[in-house]
Amino acid sequence: MNLYSGVGSIKGVGPKTLEELNKCGIFTLLDLLLYFPRDYKKISICNEIGEIKNKQEVILQGKVVNIGKDIRTKRGKVLSQVKFINKGTYFKCKWFNQPYIKNYFKINNEYTLKGKIDYFNGERMLINPKIIKNTDFISENSKEKVMPVYPLRGKIKTTTLMKLINEVLNSIKIEENLPTRIVKQNKFCSLDMAIRNIHNPLNIEMLYNAKRRLKYQELFTYSLKILMLKKYKEANNKGISFNISKELNELKSRLPYCLTNAQNKVIREILIDQKKPVAMNRLVQGDVGSGKTIVGIIALFNVVKNGYQAAFMVPTEILAKQHYNEVYNILKHFDLNIKLLSGSTSLKEKEKIKIALEKGEIDIIIGTHALIEDNVKFKKLGFIITDEQHRFGVMQRNKLFNKGENVDVLVMTATPIPRTLSLYLYGDLNVSVIDELPPGRKKVNTYYINKKEENRVYNFALKQIDEGRQVYIVCPLVEENTDLQLSSVENLYEKLKSKYFSNVNIAILHGKMNNKDKNEIMEKFKNNHIKVLISTTVIEVGINVPNATLIIIENAERFGLAQLHQLRGRVGRGSEKSYCVLIAEVKNEITKKRMKTMVNSNDGFYIAEQDLKIRGSGEIFGVRQHGEEGLILCDLIEDINILKQCSIDADELLKSDCVEDKEIIKYIMKKLDNTTKYICFN
Template identity: 55%
Template sequence: MNIYSEVSSIRGVGLKLEEKLNKTGIFTVLDLLLYFPKDYEFVTGNSTFDEIVDDEKQILTCKAICFEKDFRTKTGKRLTTLNFEYMGHKVIAKWFNQPYIKNNFRAGENYNLMGKFKKEKNTLEIINPIIACNDAIKNEIVPKYSLKNDLTNKIISKLIHQVLDKIKITENFPYYLIEKYNLVSLDDAIRNIHFPSYKEGLERAIARLKFQELFTYSMKLLLVKKHIKEVKSGIEFKMAEELKDLKNSLPFQLTTAQTRVIREILMDQKRPYPMNRLVQGDVGSGKTIIALIAMFNVYMNGYQVALMVPTEILASQHYKEALKIFKGFNINIEQLTGNTSLAEKRRIKEIIKNGTPVVVIGTHALIQDDVEFANLGLVVTDEQHRFGVEQRSKLINKSKEADVLVMTATPIPRTLALYLYSDLDVSVIDELPPGRKRIETVFFQNNLRAKAYSIAVKEIEKGRQIYIVCPLIQEDEKGNLNSVEKLFYELKETYFSDIEIAMLHGKMSGKEKEEIINRFKCGEVKAIISTTVIEVGVNVPNASVMIIENAERFGLAQLHQLRGRVGRGEYQSYCILIANAKNNITKKRMMIMTESTDGFYISEQDLKLRGTGEMFGVKQHGDSGLLLADIIEDMMILKCASQEANRVIDSKDCINIALVEEISKNLERNSKYICFN
């Protein structure tokens, strides 16, 4: 079986199943093998009381003892409770709205109860357990795949089983690397990640594949950088005479750091090979004006410029800022997003295609195949961490000669930036504009939430506005986390009964989000309850309070990003962290936020406290192009993989030269970062 064969070559895959697999992104046998489980269910059979772990699914053989009388909860649910005994310990099983369940049990008989048992001293409690069959008492690890288009775990597992029964995956890593890092073979890794028989085998499989993925990721970055430096095929831009006029027209004075970074960019633009630079600056450090000046110079040289941002809100923000800054210089500025009308899209694409100098500000719409730049001189991506190398490359490939400038407001520790941005030259804006008032940050435990909202109401009474951020859109199953919807209705009935408030989240259409943001900007809406969709791109100087619910669920760098949404005007601003801080590490993290507003210091502390932590909040493997690894969480693996990739690239050894060629070939054939021979 050829791993590059279409998935229809697998026995049992007919037209309907092939269509479902294709819609899920599975086109070839290789795609199927790389469709890794998103999670695993660890089912343990008849563990001792001490071995039972709260968050892991168990099957316990329990003896039914007695039934308690049903009653209704405060929320109107009917609660049925049965008492069991397990190895001398009382087991309390509860079912909601299932009064008929007691008909399945007889006192004195044994039953296999399956679910997550919670320890309460010497007692076990379980909610809505399932009655498992008698032959289900065994330890197993059940893979859970991301399911779409009516696919099931059973279908995917069956197909992968069929493939693995017919092939043996050839090793494609040098033996010295496998030996040096004690890695399992590629064949073992693929088999164990799909069908692990024990926990250690699964962990070793994941470690091997993460290393391989980050090694290949690093190789790609290094090959890109090497190519740019070796092939002098860039555009040598001249310094536009109008640059001086633009600087004099600015309504503010540039900081020393901004001036230094602008000089670095303009020097890059004069060189004969393409610029490939990252501008990294803290929240509010003034990255936008730096990008606009770089774009201005390229436009004045007669070229086209593309600025790609992750959200339509941010695209609109930059578009309006560009119109304001470039006023009086007769610059053609266009906005291209998913919400742009078809007629407007056709008009803008025609301008782009015929080579007319233009500044185009947009979202992912810029990387569509039918957007053809005839004269692209500069590509700028803002909030770089939200675009993977693949997405960046797709825009960059619109012109092989174009300069590349990427920006991020997420402070990355300098030690990590070396590996994370190995394909880029890095400029750091380490100075904030003068006159910025320090944002007062306070932390309240959950039981003191009322204090947070009393501060918010007082600020609204003064004429200010507020943001409230939650980790979820809808209420979670356990009800432990605040969600946008739940909090919106709760606040509407309590603190904000006479105040105009609105919800904002990523599931809304671009038009709905824009309407709410505009109502907030003009002061009609006083408070927005939102997910982290407002993390970037919302600039309202009148907003003076940021309340973050369940703050323990966010990385410190993301909390810092959210805090940066306030303090943008003349008013004293506040960031209020509400957290369920049960342990010292969580409390320490909250204290770091209250004591410091330095993003670089905060990110360093985040690394120390959380290992490497999810500095960008929720993992977005799909956005980065990575299947398993997380470039922040797996920093130590990235560091080793990057060092080995550097050695291979610089080596004259025949084996390493062959490896570079093989990886280059496979990356052209397959965009995923785990390559097969």
């Protein structure tokens, strides 16, 4: 079985199931195996039904003693019943609107069932239980079963995913692809065993071993990719030598503000890089509001004035539009052709832009992922900036880099990264830091309160609105998650609209909306037509609304410190005093410490260091943000110690003369060409 085959090749996957799997980002068999559970739940394995407490979820065996006739209830539902016996105790199973279920049972046959026990009129029963066919995990010593909980989208069900994953795993054996010495040295389970137990753990210990192995697998491959990129660039590091344009002085004099010392220092570092005949590869880190964009614009301007084209890639359409307006306004006196290319650009306009780019008629192009499409070609690309670069995987950054010859690369981020982490994360980059905020940038007053005191916060929000200001409200999830008991955007909207904002224009914004609707809502919020925006973390990056003076973050304990700081950066952008209120369930000292860190500091670099220290304790905070750096299982802050070890091991592997090691490098690199994911095999 070829893991790069489409999921449609699995028996039983029809067009509808295929469509639903695609909605989850599952296109190949490899995608399916790498679609890991978001959580796990423990279910008791019970030998005797008499021992089970009411409402307890269990797995138990029973022999069929009677198959009842279907009954139609007063509400019109069809009720099917089967009676079982377990160790001398009778119990019933009931299913609603599943009349076909009776066909799965035969009198005197034994079955294994999973469901929740209910006591009704002295009778024990299971409502809508599932039949478990594979009972290998049940032995005399088994006390519980660890069940996977998958992230679900559309109509796809956990049972469907489990069935398809088991079908693929039953037909393959995953080969080992790490050096033997690394597997032995770390006492890792095999890769095959790890993949089987991440989806269907035999017990908690096996799940721990599987996660440990796969996290290493992912970060080792990631480290190898970064180091090979660095090695390649060192070996092929011819670049364009750009002159320092005399018009830079005129550009600086036209700016409506003075640059900070930190901005000037970083601009000097970039210009020195540009002058060298080697390709620049630099990361600019700057806290929220530190003025990275103008630094990037000056760098773009110098390249264009040397007769080359420049590209500016950002992760979202809203941010692309914002940057386009800023670049255009600052450079409009210099007779440059500046264009915007994104998903919502009309097909006719896209074609015009692509033709003009290839002819060299466009000087600066600003856009989203649309820039890395294969049919986007440049005549003379000399410089690339990627903003919020942690949102683009190494592969995506490389794809844009390969559209030119020996181009200079500048990557920017407003997510402050601790120095200890950036050494391993960006081993292929030189790092510049803008560690000073422009004068006049106001501190955002931050408070944390308990859920019980939310009345105070929302009454304060109404006061801000009465004064003509606007408010962000952030919650972690789009849909209700009963396990985490978090407010969803929809539920929060209904609650707040009826309780506090009945006469206020409020709206919802989340990642599952299409770009057109997202952009429309953001434009209305920007233009003050919407007063309150209830959103997920989709607002985390780059949205600039100076009139927004308050951000309320629900379930703040569920976010990492760095993310809370990023969200706080949405306010404090105008001349008015701004506030951030964290509504949190403070149940332990660690959560309390994190909330206090936010209250006491507005310094992103200090907060990032604290995040590293606190998360380093092994406590897992926040809902995992999948997709950062293309990682599936790892969190680069939580797993920094694994990352450090992987970086050392990957470096040793690259320097090794051993034949097995050289073959492994070739093998992993070949597989990385087929996928954007770092856990790759077979």
